[in-house]
Each structure stands twice: as structure tokens, then as C-alpha cells.
Amino acid sequence: MPRRRIVIYGDPVLQKDAESITSISSSIIALAEDMQAAMYAGNGVGLAAPQVGASVRLIVLDPSAGRDPRQRLVVINPEILEMEEEETAEEGCLSIPEFVTDVSRARLIRAIGMTMDGKSVEIEAEGLAARAFQHELDHLNGRLLIDFLNPLQRDIFERKYQQMLSRKRNLL
Numbered sequence: 382m383p384r385r386r387i388v389i390y391g392d393p394v395l396q397k398d399a400e401s402i403t404s405i406s407s408s409i410i411a412l413a414e415d416m417q418a419a420m421y422a423g424n425g426v427g428l429a430a431p432q433v434g435a436s437v438r439l440i441v442l443d444p445s446a447g448r449d450p451r452q453r454l455v456v457i458n459p460e461i462l463e464m465e466e467e468e469t470a471e472e473g474c475l476s477i478p479e480f481v482t483d484v485s486r487a488r489l490i491r492a493i494g495m496t497m498d499g500k501s502v503e504i505e506a507e508g509l510a511a512r513a514f515q516h517e518l519d520h521l522n523g524r525l526l527i528d529f530l531n532p533l534q535r536d537i538f539e540r541k542y543q544q545m546l547s548r549k550r551n552l553l
């Protein structure tokens with residue numbers, strides 16, 4: 382079982398800017414491990430630190446969802462330098478249960494960040510890997526999938542989400 386639970390929409394940590402990481406302490410290393418465990422337990426392809434309640438700029442990705450260790454990536458203070466082409470696809474988020482929506486994003490990205498050994502790294506990604514990177518980076522800026530909805534869609538979402546939460550509470 383992962384040591385940290387994934388926080389869901391409604392928790393303010395998901396809607397604020399996360400802090401840059403200035404040193405790779407043992408707590409940051411433990412956080413990255415916990416995030417990977419939580420990502421795999423949730424069958425996700427990426428997770429950002431605010432999703433486990435830590436407001437720091439750290440993301441983990443694995444577009445292969447655990448099938449290919451070479452696709453595993455942990456990035457500290459990620460930044461996107463270039464985005465190219467646009468592609469629309471359906472996305473979900475581990476922090477917004479039972480919700481998916483179409484999101485238009487760059488198909489190709491070039492990004493930089495730091496590895497867990499404190500080295501600068503440049504990342505080129507395309508397709509799902511690029512999409513996941515953009516999704517997780519949004520989390521570090523307090524931006525969620527539902528921020529892509531128009532006001533009417535957002536209203537409908539909020540109503541359904543409250544109903545879903547009360548259904549879950551009734552299960553206890």
C-alpha cells in the first residue's frame with residue numbers, strides 16, 4: 382500500500398502554486414518514492430506532488446504505466462521550453478475521480494528540470510508522454526482538468542461531483 386493517499390478536488394493544495402525545490406533532502410527522495418507508489422497503485426501515468434498533499438515542484442511520470450522501466454521519470458522543478466503541434470485527447474486525473482474530458486495539448490514538447498541526483502536534464506517527449514508532462518506541470522501551477530471546461534460544463538461538473546462525493550459518503 383502506498384504511504385501517501387492521493388488528495389482529491391476540493392483540497393486547496395491542488396489549486397495553488399507549488400514551491401520550487403532548492404535541495405534534494407531525504408524527505409524529497411521519500412516523497413518521490415511515495416508518489417511513484419501512489420501513481421502505480423492508482424494505475425496512473427503521472428503524478429504531481431500536490432496530489433499527495435506536498436506543495437512542491439516535483440512530478441513523476443511513466444507513460445508505460447509500469448510496463449517499461451525506461452519510461453519512468455522523476456523531474457524536479459520541471460519547465461517546458463518548447464511546445465509544438467496540437468492534439469486533442471481524453472484525459473482523466475487521479476485527483477478528480479470519475480471524470481474525463483477532451484483536452485487539447487501540444488503533441489511535442491522540450492522541457493528541462495533536475496533529476497534526483499541533482500543534475501540538469503533535458504527531456505523531449507511526444508504523444509502520451511508529452512501530454513502527461515503538461516498535465517503534471519499544470520498541477521504545479523494549481524491548474525486542473527476542470528479549468529479547461531467552459532462555465533456551463535463547469536457548473537454541470539460541480540453538481541455531478543457533489544453528488545458523487547455524497548454517494549461515496551453514504552457507502553461508509
Ligand SMILES: [Zn+2]
Nearest residue numbers: 473474475476
Ligand atoms: Zn491530474
